[in-house]
Amino acid sequence: MRDRELEKKLRLLELQLENWKKLHDLITYGLDKAKPIISSEQERQFTELRAYLLQETEHILRELGVLADLSGKTMNVLQRGVSIRAVRELPNEEVRRLETEWNAVFTKLGVVQGQLKARRKKLAGQTIFAYYADRLMRRTAPAH
Amino acid sequence: MVEVRQKRALSGKIPALKRATFLRNVDTRLLILNADPVFEDRALTMIETMEGVEKHVVRTLAEAVSVLIGENFDAFVVEGPAALALEQATNARQHFPSLKITCLLSERPAEESATAAEQQNIGMILNSHGSNRVYRGLAKFVGSLDKRAGTAAEGVDPCHSLIGNLNQFSAAEILQMSCLSQRSGRFTFKSSRGNSEIYLQHGSVRHAIYGSLEGEAAVAEIFRWRQGRFYFEEGIISQVQTVDRPWPHLLIDNLQKFDETLELAGG
Numbered sequence: 516m517r518d519r520e521l522e523k524k525l526r527l528l529e530l531q532l533e534n535w536k537k538l539h540d541l542i543t544y545g546l547d548k549a550k551p552i553i554s555s556e557q558e559r560q561f562t563e564l565r566a567y568l569l570q571e572t573e574h575i576l577r578e579l580g581v582l583a584d585l586s587g588k589t590m591n592v593l594q595r596g597v598s599i600r601a602v603r604e605l606p607n608e609e610v611r612r613l614e615t616e617w618n619a620v621f622t623k624l625g626v627v628q629g630q631l632k633a634r635r636k637k638l639a640g641q642t643i644f645a646y647y648a649d650r651l652m653r654r655t656a657p658a659h
Numbered sequence: 660m661v662e663v664r665q666k667r668a669l670s671g672k673i674p675a676l677k678r679a680t681f682l683r684n685v686d687t688r689l690l691i692l693n694a695d696p697v698f699e700d701r702a703l704t705m706i707e708t709m710e711g712v713e714k715h716v717v718r719t720l721a722e723a724v725s726v727l728i729g730e731n732f733d734a735f736v737v738e739g740p741a742a743l744a745l746e747q748a749t750n751a752r753q754h755f756p757s758l759k760i761t762c763l764l765s766e767r768p769a770e771e772s773a774t775a776a777e778q779q780n781i782g783m784i785l786n787s788h789g790s791n792r793v794y795r796g797l798a799k800f801v802g803s804l805d806k807r808a809g810t811a812a813e814g815v816d817p818c819h820s821l822i823g824n825l826n827q828f829s830a831a832e833i834l835q836m837s838c839l840s841q842r843s844g845r846f847t848f849k850s851s852r853g854n855s856e857i858y859l860q861h862g863s864v865r866h867a868i869y870g871s872l873e874g875e876a877a878v879a880e881i882f883r884w885r886q887g888r889f890y891f892e893e894g895i896i897s898q899v900q901t902v903d904r905p906w907p908h909l910l911i912d913n914l915q916k917f918d919e920t921l922e923l924a925g926g
Contacts, residue, residue, distance in 0.1 A: 522707035523700070530696055530716065567718075571697045 516641050527575045528628050538564050545599035553599045561599050588616040689714045690732040692723045702763045705794050720747045725924035731851045733804045734759040741768035748781045754920040757880050761800050821891035830881045838862040838906040845895035850887025858897035866897035874901035882913040
């Protein structure tokens with residue numbers, strides 16, 4: 516059995532995580548001590564990723580029920596990372612904060628993804644009838 | 660559960676009609692191009708409810724091409740405004756001639772665009788219709804995807820004079836080597852995309868076949884494969900001739916086409 520809502524949440528989460536990882540790749544590139552050249556194409560990709568994340572984050576986090584936990588941290592990362600060049604010029608303390616906040620969001624999203632996948636796996640082994648029968652059996656008896 | 664159902668299906672414990680529907684829909688892989696999969700997700704939501712359908716969503720054509728080079732998909736679905744979606748689908752068709760492509764259009768396309776798409780074997784579903792109709796269209800499309808043979812595993816046969824993996828040697832490399840040494844025989848390529856054969860005669864490609872494709876179109880398809888196995892059987896000659904051009908011309912043309920595909924994938 517497939518739960519439409521669950522599938523939607525998983526899709527949103529995958530899209531968010533994918534962009535979040537790509538953002539990390541570009542930030543890491545910017546912070547590379549060997550200081551490779553930052554191309555205009557990379558800056559364009561960075562801006563595009565930020566644009567996706569800025570417009571989608573609030574909606575996705577709300578759908579996943581983690582808006583209160585992650586909204587602030589996500590916005591901090593997106594606001595600090597104006598461009599790859601700007602990330603490179605950040606002071607060390609700011610860079611550490613950026614990495615910590617990126618990691619906090621990544622960790623939480625990863626945990627939620629695991630939980631949703633576990634639910635999907637459980638549901639895959641059930642028929643619609645078994646699902647509703649299970650829900651009926653779990654209903655608590657009204658208090659007298 | 661899926662495995663149990665699959666076993667039951669194969670052992671004939673479920674009715675034939677259900678079995679056919681079930682087997683057809685097992686692990687159909689769709690690549691979906693949607694520029695805004697978070698907010699414009701009507702069709703995605705429908706696809707998500709289909710059993711046995713695995714999807715991969717990309718936002719740009721460059722991403723789609725890059726994914727298609729590396730992985731095998733049963734079909735490519737392009738979602739968006741009519742003009743843009745048809746243009747992207749046509750573009751993808753140039754690079755992937757045997758791929759099943761359909762467009763989910765947000766409005767009715769111009770007549771000439773629709774005709775051009777039909778000529779290129781690109782399906783169209785109007786996403787502006789009611790949900791049931793769109794769902795039926797999508798389900799029909801997914802149901803029409805015939806599953807090709809999976810990865811074939813064959814042992815070493817003494818009559819195979821050359822055996823190898825495509826991830827180590829590309830089709831272009833081994834064909835070049837065989838043509839230079841004036842070989843005659845049959846190359847069989849086996850991958851998750853299906854099986855194909857190329858027949859050589861005195862160092863020239865005489866015949867090629869891959870699914871419904873024949874001749875140069877089949878050669879072009881095999882040139883893109885980066886995974887799978889191949890073997891060569893010396894002395895098997897084809898009676899049919901579907902390729903007329905000399906090998907160096909074929910090689911240059913196909914390598915050029917592949918470079919263009921890679922360029923597109925690079926964005």
